[in-house]
Amino acid sequence: MMYSVDCSRLRFLIVDDNIHMRRIIRALLHGFGVREAHEAEDGAAGLEAFTSYSPDIVITDWAMPIFDGVELTRMIRQADAIANPFVPIIMVSGYAERRKVLEARDAGVNEFLVKPISAKALYQRIVSVVLTPRPYIRTKTFFGPDRRRNINPNYNDEERRNEGIGTGAQIIERPNIIDKGQSR
Template sequence: MTKVMIVDDAAFLRTVLREIVEGMGFEVAIEAGDGYAAVKSYTKYRPDVTIMDITMPEMDGITAIKRIRELDSSAKIIVCSSMGSFNLIMESMQAGAKDFIVKPFDRSRIRESILNVSKK
């Protein structure tokens, strides 16, 4: 079973994503509320896929992606952010993200992204 880590500073969004991810048959291994906690949790739980917000306290998503990829160059990270500018998408991909989903998102887009990224 694919283990997923959800990283977002908004508890409500983590809950929504958890319901979507678990409803699709994936396991939510851990949740984190900021990039710092995400890096620490990644090290402990080694999820198959991470869904990461960009704008968060303590450590932003771009920095967290870079740190996680330093620990595990094969980490599969999907960015899920309301800030979908071309520059931010490019910066996320250059940091090591495998996909970018713009909020508000469609449930099927989450599933498609997890399936595609987990195959890579």
């Protein structure tokens, strides 16, 4: 039996400080059949909108004022402190570096989409979070979608998830964007 996604049944929250990118994402969503899409212009407004609007899917940029997209994700993933910590989060970012993708994943992002954005790529991410959702994992230092997409029966090494149950994800104060970019 085959499934497809009826996007008209889903409510979206778009968080991006660039008004033009918000318009583009909204236009794409409307093309998919989405009827309800709310916008927020920074991470703080995004978090407020998240608690009051209860979206089914969050689409967020990374680099934004007040809270960036990774901080926003960490706050949403505080398992006992917010309406729906399981909400799928699709990050749309100009960052293409592997370590950035891993950082977003470790904050609890479900899907990462490198700009430029395309209709097909965004649709694929939506289909992925709706039709093939991964379970959530909680360890001492992580709460978010299972970071393994595939089970490797031959994997026999240490596992990140054996970090122990604790207080869930933590909000971590991070240096500014230039400092973060320094890797040497």
